[in-house]
Amino acid sequence: MSNPMVKIESLVKNFGVHTVLNGINLEVAPGEVLCIIGPSGSGKSTLLRCINHLETISAGRVFVDGELMGYRQRGEALHELKPHDAARQRREIGMVFQKFNLFPHLSVLENVVEAPIGVLRVPRATAIAEAKAFIARVGLADKIDAYPAQLSGGQQQRVAIARGLAMKPKLMLFDEPTSALDPELVGEVLEVIKVLAHDGMTMVVVTHEMGFAREIADRVVFMDDGQIIEAGPPSEVLENPQQARTREFLAKVL
Amino acid sequence: MSQTSNHQSVTPPRGAPAGDFPLIRAKKLIHPWRITSAVIVILLTTLFVLDAAGRPAYDWPSVGVYLFDRRVLEAAVNTLQLTIFSMAIAIVLGLILAVTRLSPNPVLKGIAWVYIWVFRGTPVYVQLVFWGLLAVIYKDISIGIPFTQPWFTFETKLAVSVFILAIIGLALNEAAYMAEIVRAGLLSVDRGQEEAAKALGMSWGRTTWRIVLPQAMRVIIPPTGNEVISMLKTTSLVTAVPYSFDLYARTHDIAAETFNPIPLLVVASIWYLAFTTVLMIGQHFLEKRFSRGSHVSGSAHV
Numbered sequence: 001m002s003n004p005m006v007k008i009e010s011l012v013k014n015f016g017v018h019t020v021l022n023g024i025n026l027e028v029a030p031g032e033v034l035c036i037i038g039p040s041g042s043g044k045s046t047l048l049r050c051i052n053h054l055e056t057i058s059a060g061r062v063f064v065d066g067e068l069m070g071y072r073q074r075g076e077a078l079h080e081l082k083p084h085d086a087a088r089q090r091r092e093i094g095m096v097f098q099k100f101n102l103f104p105h106l107s108v109l110e111n112v113v114e115a116p117i118g119v120l121r122v123p124r125a126t127a128i129a130e131a132k133a134f135i136a137r138v139g140l141a142d143k144i145d146a147y148p149a150q151l152s153g154g155q156q157q158r159v160a161i162a163r164g165l166a167m168k169p170k171l172m173l174f175d176e177p178t179s180a181l182d183p184e185l186v187g188e189v190l191e192v193i194k195v196l197a198h199d200g201m202t203m204v205v206v207t208h209e210m211g212f213a214r215e216i217a218d219r220v221v222f223m224d225d226g227q228i229i230e231a232g233p234p235s236e237v238l239e240n241p242q243q244a245r246t247r248e249f250l251a252k253v254l
Numbered sequence: 255m256s257q258t259s260n261h262q263s264v265t266p267p268r269g270a271p272a273g274d275f276p277l278i279r280a281k282k283l284i285h286p287w288r289i290t291s292a293v294i295v296i297l298l299t300t301l302f303v304l305d306a307a308g309r310p311a312y313d314w315p316s317v318g319v320y321l322f323d324r325r326v327l328e329a330a331v332n333t334l335q336l337t338i339f340s341m342a343i344a345i346v347l348g349l350i351l352a353v354t355r356l357s358p359n360p361v362l363k364g365i366a367w368v369y370i371w372v373f374r375g376t377p378v379y380v381q382l383v384f385w386g387l388l389a390v391i392y393k394d395i396s397i398g399i400p401f402t403q404p405w406f407t408f409e410t411k412l413a414v415s416v417f418i419l420a421i422i423g424l425a426l427n428e429a430a431y432m433a434e435i436v437r438a439g440l441l442s443v444d445r446g447q448e449e450a451a452k453a454l455g456m457s458w459g460r461t462t463w464r465i466v467l468p469q470a471m472r473v474i475i476p477p478t479g480n481e482v483i484s485m486l487k488t489t490s491l492v493t494a495v496p497y498s499f500d501l502y503a504r505t506h507d508i509a510a511e512t513f514n515p516i517p518l519l520v521v522a523s524i525w526y527l528a529f530t531t532v533l534m535i536g537q538h539f540l541e542k543r544f545s546r547g548s549h550v551s552g553s554a555h556v
Contacts, residue, residue, distance in 0.1 A: 052453060083358075083458060091455025101450035105468045115454035118464065160450075167454060 003066055005030045005171055005202045006051060011060035013046055013226075020046045022226040024060070028171075031200045035213035035234075038223035039249055044206040045098075047223070048173050051204065052093040053086060064093060065170055091119055094164030094172040098179050100156040102148040108135060108159050109144040112166045120167065127166075134162040138192050154185030158192050165196075172196065174205040210254055214238050222246045316517035320508065321524060329504030330525045336420060336489040336500060337529075341482050343425035348432025353462055355433065356440055366433065373430035378423070382494035385423035388414065417499075420492040428485060435477045439470030471544040479537030483530050501525055 006028035013021035021043045028034050036044045049055040050062055053070040062069040069089055071078040081089070103111050112131040116122040122130070135144055138158035140151075148156050157177055164172060174193065178186040190212050197203060197216045207213055213220055213234060220237040222230045222245075230237055230246045241247045306312055320326055355366035373381070389411040398404035443466045451461040490502035498507065505522040509515035 054449060054453060087452075087455045087457055089455075090453055093453070095450075095453040097446060097450060097453075099446055101444075101446040103447065103450070103465055103469075114464065115451075115456060118460055119455045119457075163454070 002030055004028060004063075005032070005065055006204065007061075007063040007066075008047075008051070009061045009063075011047070011050060011062060012058045013043070013050060013055060014058040020226050021050065024226075024228060026221065026228065026231075028202060028204060030170075030202055032218045033197045033201075033203045033205065033216050034219050034221060035217035036204065036206045036221045036223060037208070037210070037213060037249075038229075042223045043226040044223050045175050048095075048175050048204060048206050051171075051173060052090050052095055054090075054095075064089070087119070091115070091167055092170050094167055094169035096157070096160050096164055096172070096174045096177050098176040100148070100153070100160045100180070102156055102160055102163070104148050107145050107147055108140065108151075111148070111159060112163045115163070116166050131162070131166050134165045135159070137165070137195075138162045139188070152185060153181045154188045157181065157189045161189075161192055161196075170202065172201055172203045174203065174207070176206050176208065178207070178209060208253065210238060210250070222249065224249070311516055312520060313514060313517040316512075316514060317520050317524075320505075320518055320521045323508070323521075325504055325508060326501070326521060326525070329499055329501045330529075332417075332499045332504075333486070333489050333501040333525075334529060336417075336424065336492065337482065337486045340421045340424035340428060340489075341485050343421070344428035344432045344481075344485075345478065347425065347429035349436050349467075351429060351433035352436035352440060355437055358458065370430045370433055373427050374434075378427045378488060379491050379494050381427050382420065382423040382491055385419045386416065386495040388419060416495050416497040420489075420495045420497040420500075423495065424485065424488065424492070428481065428488075431481060432478070435481070436470070436474055439472075439474035440466055442473045443469045468544070472541075475537065475541050475544055479533065479540070482537075483533055486529055486533070487526060 004027040006026070008024050008026040011021055011024040012019065024043075024047060026034075026047075036047065038044050046055060050057050051064065051069070053062070056070065067089065070081055070086060072081060072085075073079075103114065106114060109128065109131055112135060113124075113127045116127040116130070117124055132141070132144060135141060138161055140155060140158055140162070143151060143155065143159075148159070151159065161177075177193065178189050181189065186209065190209065193203070193205065193212075194216050205213075205217075217234050219231060220234045221228055222237055222241070222243070224245050230241060230243045236242075237246065238250065241250060307314070351366045351369060354362040355370075357363060389409075392410055394407050395410050395413065396404035396407040398406075440462075447465055447469065448461055451465045456465070489500050492500055493503045498504070501522050505518040506515075509518040512518075
């Protein structure tokens, strides 16, 4: 087996006296699609945010593509990375947020080219050509000059995905990408994510869409109370859960 | 609006003749108190204007003479320059102060905090007097490395005119207020914006400059317009430096020669009001420019 794309070792995350993640061990293989499910407050989103070091971690290690996230290890001691180096690590990981977080003052095209031009220093013309391709790929070629406020939630989220893809990440993180959407708009976003999965993008998706998880996930992780309760192929975790807590949760959401 | 309701079975299908459903033509509600108060206001205003026109103390012929007097025009230009230069410096400096105050660097944060504390904590009039006494406090200004032979030295009085001192005084005071306005604007931007930029690998500086600040402008511009207008009038305090070629001081001086202060006060007021009006129009267009992307215009959901 090749080296894991994501490797999480004994991860603990405390917010003050609150332990949100309590000893997480998890690996994601290149090309794998991992769905994280669980009740709200179980730490799913926090786990995702620890992967690209949007949250500092309290204990343990997070590696992405073999690289320790957020720190440099010298012997026993960990040294904080300079902001510049932390940013360099993050730009290889795409992230899609629940509330899209598009830049409202920039058009669709400007949203997508902002980081490739500003961070990766891609020449403007190249960046625009590539951005147009990514926008077309999420089905919004006719919207490149629109502003986010002129788009539906589903369209905004697809732009957000295109924005992440434009950085040519080796890993995509989705934080409940359809939770803020009207029900009839969920499908179009899931469709885009599905295509990415077929193209072999490594993805970690926090989701409440069980049908979607069953369809695209190579593996499903059920979390509760800051811990991984159960992990395995969807056919096992979703169809034939071994743990009582998993069964309880699934009984509520299915 | 038959085209928006074509999914509801109770309304006619798209393109149905409107004649089937007579449009409502209701009598408009009458607001008797609005009409009464409007009449009263118009009446009182007319009385005041007629009275003022005939009152000898206003000396309207003199107002006409001095409104476009060369000295007054020059003073108006000076006031405008004081306003524009000091405000331009204050906006840039305020921006820097606000950004440093929110920066992750504790040293910069501290400097910004102390600056705002001092310049907001003392009256602008007192500060202007201090700047006027700069040449007394620091007779010469030397540039170089401390405790070594300076590269060059100049006499403060000769190097810095009262006009420059007035601008410095107004600008440094105003910067403290601008810093607070900009800071409020920066804080008004949704945290998710910074996070999205961070996740894209953007640096703190680039995130602030390209993502947060442009969105903050919508919150920053209205109070800034207010500050510009306020500055226009605060320039009348520069006599404290003492600089005496601004609109207020100049009209005051002319009045001292003619022993007729009221028409010159009117002249100054007319100019201040004219400038304020122009500034208000400018602010309106700036606000429009920076609200880009915040409104749903045209057809939204297609």
